[in-house]
Amino acid sequence: MREVKTLDVSHLPPYEISSQAPLWWGQLFITFIEGTMFSILIAAYFYTRLRMDVWPPPGDQFPHIGLPTVSLVLIILSAVGSYWASEAAKRADRMGVIWGLLLNLVLAGAALILRIIEWHSFNFNWKTDGYGSYIWAFLGLHTFDYISDLVFTLVLLVIAMFGRLGPRQRVGVHVDSVVWYFIVLIWIPIYIVVYWGPWLVGTQQ
């Protein structure tokens, strides 16, 4: 019988929690898609602004800066919790995962409440005019992502507390942190456009 050359891979680990995992890449590409969507929305906002003489249109209030900025700081801090949980997941440290995810959820939840309080003070909605449509598109899309990921994080927390924290779940915690970093990072330009935009490129009253 002819000798056949073989490459034995039985010594390789059966899973990996890092940027070598296919799931990490898949998640990265999903963030490309979302990032492109928000970029196009930002471009459309400025395109529309260029076509208008008065921005925001007469009657729409200028945004407040205070609460949204506090909210922004909280969102950025919540990424620390994500990072903590993700590093703990790599070490299979159940308590670290639980505390990290809790910190993430608490800070992100507080930031969300501030955001919702703030949008209740608007004197326009998406039906008012083009400007209102954009502001609510930014807030709506981002908040949709935001809440979706919070729910997923909550599920992970429940699994970590009461269920089995196996390799697949730990990869889930790690990838969840990638999603959360994206949601935090993309919020920074959106925050600038939504809350500073009228002050920077608008017509002062």
Next chain:
Amino acid sequence: MTATQDIVPQTQNQAEDLENLNRVWRHPRGVLGWLSYTTHQAIGMRYIVTAFIMLLAGGIEALLIRTQLAHSNNTFLGPDHYNEIFTTHGTTMMFLFAVPMMEGMAIYLVPLMLGTRNVAFPRLNAFGYWMYLGGVLFLYWGVFTNAAPDMGWFAYTPLSGPQFTPGKRTDIWAQMITFTEVSAMCVAAEIIATVFKMRAPRMSLNRIPLYVWSMLIQSFMVLFAMPAIMIASSFLLSDRTVATHFVNPAEGGDPLLYQHIFWFFGHPEVYIIFIPALGFASAIVSANCRREVVGYTAMVLSQIANGFIAFGLWVHHMFATGLPQIGEAFFTASSMMIAITSGVQIFCWLATMWTGRIRLTTSMHFIYGFIAIFALGGMTGVILASVPLDLQAHDTFFVVGHFHYVLIGGAVFPLFGAFYHWFPKMTGRLMNETAGKLNFWVLFVGFNLTFFPMHILGLKGMTRRIYTYPPEMGWDQLNMLATIGAWIIAIGGLIFLANVFWGRRYGTVAGNNPWDAESLEWAAASPPKNYNFEYLPVVTSRAPLWVPPEDRTFVTGLRNDRREVLVTTLMDAEPHHRYVLPRPSIWPFLTGVAVTIGFIGSVFDAWYITFGSILTGICLIGWFWPSRPVELEP
């Protein structure tokens, strides 16, 4: 190349390994089982069959259009029906046939060509198909309930806005877009992840087949282009259903913005359809010229350049909208530039044929047809890239002729070549070559007869989207010619179908590698087992099957009692870790149903967005919920 079968490693427990593989990769049984399939061959085949049915539907619509236009003052279709049918034709062909067909072929072929067992995310793959099917059913539900869209496949505002197109027709169109784009983005993400991380060991980036390169580039284009159409269709839909004002000029929106965003997607879309076809051409040319394609690096770089330039062309669809001249000049230049990178590829194939030993198979015929037709379509493209000429030809049949030359010549001819080329791999039997060549000539003659006269008609002033014309225009003869051509194309389609059914039943049994081709899919059985390869191959060359059998290496040590594959490094594809793919699951289907409820419902009442999101959330939790802890131990 039957020798490949004898030279797999003879390990002690080979029989047991094989039994394990067959058991672990077996499809679940029953109707619920059928809805739970996650193997890439099954999902890919579902895409291909569904997209082919859509090709037939779009083809029938084309015949109706051509029959109506056959002579002046025809009353075969009224203006309303005509509008619905040409809109449905364009929409079907672009969104429900061309892109999903290319995705389906890739889902089927890419894992085989990379020497792995499945795509990186099998359940996402299944979900993507259910989304696509949702889009198909939604649009055709509209067609059969007298709610077909009637505002053109691009739905320009303000015509498509709530003011001028009331009713649900446009909403159905816009939401159908969302379905198909979700599907395309799922496929794109998993194709890139599969190509990056699941290649056969040592298949470094400069050894992956040109077809896989084309799919990699296409998938990246999908990631950056498809979000644009989702934004455009969402703007349109929310203006229509929840009274936003994105594209409403009366309330501080802008209708031209819709065109910008639409074409920012729409132009790359052409390349999303066309670049995979370039990959088909490379694979068919190298197999049938029995040498590797000349200029691998030049081919890859020019395809990447195509991908980039494609994003800088969208305004050439909008020259007639009165844009600043500097913008028009830029887009003219970039539109002409893409002829360079496309030309490089054509010359690489010609050089391959020149220096190879050509075997004139049916698939090769289709490649010749592709090169001839595509070159002509490219030339009218260069003509249309010039602003003054474009302004003359805009909205005439010249444009219709041009883009059918590019899309049918550039994508459908290579696709038919690909069908003939890979049919034996997918079914185990060859199609009839004589009938195949007849098939080609009938399609080729019919195609040119249909679309060449359209250029002349356009220059004579015949505008697009008219349902009839008066006899004194003098367009009768050429239109009749085009209509005869369309029916000849239909005969070509029937020959193809007959050949498929004949081949499946009576075709010569193909064996693993009927064309003596070089890429890894030909090392698998025909049709492939669910696990593709008993032992994953190690790749040491760009033409792994042209390496002498005694020099080949195989991977051992993967566990066969679960769906395990090998993950390799990004650049050099060194083995990195093992990766256990999930088992079949009903959750992707249920998630698809939940999303469908949300999407379709939201056309009628915005609260369905919330309802659908909650349902989807529940399904996703089910999808990710930990299963029995049997997997993932070392």
